[in-house]
Amino acid sequence: xxxxxPSTMTMASAINAGLRAAMERDPKVLLMGEDxxxxxxxxxxxxxxxxxxxxxxxxxxxxxxxxxxGTAIGLAMRDYRSxxxxxxxxxxxxxxxxxTTQLAKMHYRxxxxxxxxxxxxxxxxxxxxxxxHHSESPEALFAHTAGLRIxxxxxxxxxxxxxxxxxxxxxxxxxMEPKARYWDKGxxxxxxVLDKLSDADATAALGRARVARTGEDVTLxxxxxxxxxxxxxxxxxxxEGTSVEVIDLRSLxxxxxxxxxxxxxxxxxxxxxxEAPTAYGAGAELSARITEEAFFHMEAPVLRVGGFHTPYPxxxxxHDYLPSLDRVLDAIDRVMTH
Amino acid sequence: xxxxxxxSDEGLVQLLTHTGERVEHDTxxxxxxxxxxxxxxxxxRDMTLVRAFDDEATSLQRQGELGLWVQSWGQEAAQIGxxxxxxxxxxxxxxxxxxxxxxxxxxxxxxxxxIFRGLEHGAWVPSEHNFHLYTxxxxxxxxxxxxxxxxxxxxGLTGTGDPDRDSAVICYFGDGATSQGDVAEALTFAxxxxxxxxxxxxxxxxxxxxxxxxxxxxxLADRGKGVGIPSVRVDxxxxxxxxxxxxxxxxxxxxxxxxxxxxxxxxxMGAHTTSDDPTRYRSKADEEYWAERDPISRLRTxxxxxxxxxxxxQAEVAAAAKALAARTREAVRSWVRPPVLDMFDHVYAEPxxxxxxxxxxxERYDNSFTEAGAH
Numbered sequence: 051x052x053x054x055x056p057s058t059m060t061m062a063s064a065i066n067a068g069l070r071a072a073m074e075r076d077p078k079v080l081l082m083g084e085d086x087x088x089x090x091x092x093x094x095x096x097x098x099x100x101x102x103x104x105x106x107x108x109x110x111x112x113x114x115x116x117x118x119x120g121t122a123i124g125l126a127m128r129d130y131r132s133x134x135x136x137x138x139x140x141x142x143x144x145x146x147x148x149x150t151t152q153l154a155k156m157h158y159r160x161x162x163x164x165x166x167x168x169x170x171x172x173x174x175x176x177x178x179x180x181x182x183h184h185s186e187s188p189e190a191l192f193a194h195t196a197g198l199r200i201x202x203x204x205x206x207x208x209x210x211x212x213x214x215x216x217x218x219x220x221x222x223x224x225x226m227e228p229k230a231r232y233w234d235k236g237x238x239x240x241x242x243v244l245d246k247l248s249d250a251d252a253t254a255a256l257g258r259a260r261v262a263r264t265g266e267d268v269t270l271x272x273x274x275x276x277x278x279x280x281x282x283x284x285x286x287x288x289x290e291g292t293s294v295e296v297i298d299l300r301s302l303x304x305x306x307x308x309x310x311x312x313x314x315x316x317x318x319x320x321x322x323x324x325e326a327p328t329a330y331g332a333g334a335e336l337s338a339r340i341t342e343e344a345f346f347h348m349e350a351p352v353l354r355v356g357g358f359h360t361p362y363p364x365x366x367x368x369h370d371y372l373p374s375l376d377r378v379l380d381a382i383d384r385v386m387t388h
Numbered sequence: 389x390x391x392x393x394x395x396s397d398e399g400l401v402q403l404l405t406h407t408g409e410r411v412e413h414d415t416x417x418x419x420x421x422x423x424x425x426x427x428x429x430x431x432x433r434d435m436t437l438v439r440a441f442d443d444e445a446t447s448l449q450r451q452g453e454l455g456l457w458v459q460s461w462g463q464e465a466a467q468i469g470x471x472x473x474x475x476x477x478x479x480x481x482x483x484x485x486x487x488x489x490x491x492x493x494x495x496x497x498x499x500x501x502x503i504f505r506g507l508e509h510g511a512w513v514p515s516e517h518n519f520h521l522y523t524x525x526x527x528x529x530x531x532x533x534x535x536x537x538x539x540x541x542x543x544g545l546t547g548t549g550d551p552d553r554d555s556a557v558i559c560y561f562g563d564g565a566t567s568q569g570d571v572a573e574a575l576t577f578a579x580x581x582x583x584x585x586x587x588x589x590x591x592x593x594x595x596x597x598x599x600x601x602x603x604x605x606x607x608l609a610d611r612g613k614g615v616g617i618p619s620v621r622v623d624x625x626x627x628x629x630x631x632x633x634x635x636x637x638x639x640x641x642x643x644x645x646x647x648x649x650x651x652x653x654x655x656x657m658g659a660h661t662t663s664d665d666p667t668r669y670r671s672k673a674d675e676e677y678w679a680e681r682d683p684i685s686r687l688r689t690x691x692x693x694x695x696x697x698x699x700x701x702q703a704e705v706a707a708a709a710k711a712l713a714a715r716t717r718e719a720v721r722s723w724v725r726p727p728v729l730d731m732f733d734h735v736y737a738e739p740x741x742x743x744x745x746x747x748x749x750x751e752r753y754d755n756s757f758t759e760a761g762a763h
Contacts (some may be wrong), residue, residue, distance in 0.1 A: 055498065121535030127539070144569070152523075152532070158735050197735055220737035253739075358651070
């Protein structure tokens with residue numbers, strides 16, 4: 051029996067516990083990836099699973115990302131649910147073709163006759179002082195592709211729940227894990243029992259944004275890696291007399307527009323913060339939607355805080371490249387004084 | 389022809405010469421031993437029907453009924469020979485020129501043209517035929533085939549000890565595909581996982597305009613050897629040898645001995661597609677050389693020589709070919725575009741807010757014209 055009383059866990063161990071629960075529940079769930087077996091993954095997210103479930107369920111694959119995704123598609127055609135670990139964000143691109151031309155389109159092109167319930171876990175975003183290709187935020191490249199769902203948890207509890215919902219979802223899901231938050235601790239209630247939740251309910255829950263903090267003056271939208279700074283900014287702004295409503299998007303595709311629009315109409319001001327470059331990013335999409343649906347409620351243009359249109363810089367620059375507390379507060383000031 | 393490298397005829401397994409004489413092979417004759425005169429006649433009939441369909445589709449494209457057509461001309465023996473080896477539980481992953489294999493998997497040939505008339509991306513239900521949809525991204529499906537084979541193995545459906553219960557996968561692709569990273573990865577994954585999959589490469593000598601010599605310096609079958617996969621070169625215009633070699637390969641895979649690479653050396657007698665112009669990159673002499681090696685006339689010569697092709701049977705097949713062409717023409721002309729909102733169906737298995745919102749918007753927009761016109 052799994053102990054389901056609330057306990058304190060890191061995000062990495064919450065994902066691990068979620069994977070374990072999904073594997074115990076459904077023998078068709080397989081883990082595939084590089085170094086996820088005996089090593090437990092470079093971030094140890096799959097720690098202990100190889101030992102407990104064996105190498106037929108936790109597969110160390112050849113070092114070939116396209117091959118991992120492509121073979122997972124074939125396995126899904128025999129009803130296996132693969133959870134793939136891409137070792138780092140910057141290494142997903144060899145699989146970009148399989149993900150966008152094959153995985154994303156199979157349900158559509160087969161008129162619903164083939165479903166591919168595959169989860170691709172991607173440790174992403176920066177802030178850990180890493181070398182090139184280890185700090186990137188490629189989520190918009192995938193959110194632009196119909197057929198994929200893109201989600202990102204910001205807390206251990208969400209990580210635990212959402213990984214299981216993603217596995218239950220019949221559509222392909224990119225599960226973007228904010229690697230700088232892997233070691234953040236939080237209370238996790240492990241009582242989520244998916245047996246009682248249909249695939250449809252799990253999918254619907256996965257696509258919902260959450261109002262993380264209510265406020266009246268500005269809507270601050272974030273997800274995954276930038277949620278921590280968003281909440282800090284709300285604290286600082288509150289001490290300066292500005293009431294900030296923080297929305298944790300949780301899902302980029304689908305985008306829970308209704309929650310964002312409702313808040314924007316209430317506050318009349320919105321700032322979006324993400325690590326990915328702002329140009330053509332999720333913030334651009336949110337800004338467009340707010341303009342289209344809440345234009346006459348807005349007191350100021352929607353502002354974006356994010357990375358720049360440069361390759362991810364060498365790590366000594368990342369403090370200035372990434373959205374900082376000051377840059378978020380600066381944007382809040384600008385929408386307030388517009 | 390004394391071509392070198394990937395176009396040489398070195399090591400090709402042949403059981404029927406290009407002049408229609410039956411010859412023996414130390415290893416592979418045994419795998420064709422079960423073929424009766426009835427089987428050979430059926431091969432000839434199937435190849436003839438597939439070519440008649442192919443010709444009709446080409447005409448329909450010329451008449452503007454299809455946006456594009458991809459001919460299988462010249463590759464009938466490789467496809468019909470290998471396709472006839474497959475059993476119900478085996479699963480085939482085609483590229484996009486495998487109309488002959490589709491025929492052996494009981495896909496209704498005219499339905500393929502729904503793809504080329506722009507009505508659907510996939511025109512059959514794969515699980516009903518154990519025949520996957522066509523894949524246009526070159527080589528991408530070789531990984532799906534490998535994953536499917538890994539699944540068969542996990543499900544205990546291969547190497548059971550009972551040859552009648554075992555199943556395996558066959559994956560079709562061309563010479564150009566062998567340069568794709570996905571194919572290299574598929575070979576690696578199949579090899580290390582001992583996956584029951586036969587990689588069936590039709591080397592038709594052209595990737596659109598590029599000769600196979602632009603893809604490789606060595607025989608394509610050598611690609612398999614590098615990762616420890618047994619590899620065979622077969623005369624792909626010889627339906628008997630194509631059958632025999634595939635029979636061996638599928639038995640090997642089904643019995644749990646792992647993947648096999650088959651290179652069927654053939655010639656794309658038609659164009660790459662109806663948009664292509666082969667006169668820009670190959671000679672008339674080359675085409676004539678290969679016309680003499682036509683897979684259908686080769687088998688016909690053999691059957692006539694052994695007195696197994698009556699005029700009555702030939703007339704029967706000619707009538708069936710004519711009927712298939714007529715049915716194809718009628719079917720294509722009868723198809724109408726499905727309702728426009730179908731465009732939004734099946735993007736996801738579960739509802740997705742963006743798709744739902746866009747569908748609803750488009751429906752209102754579209755209806756606004758109808759309502760305006762009604763007043």
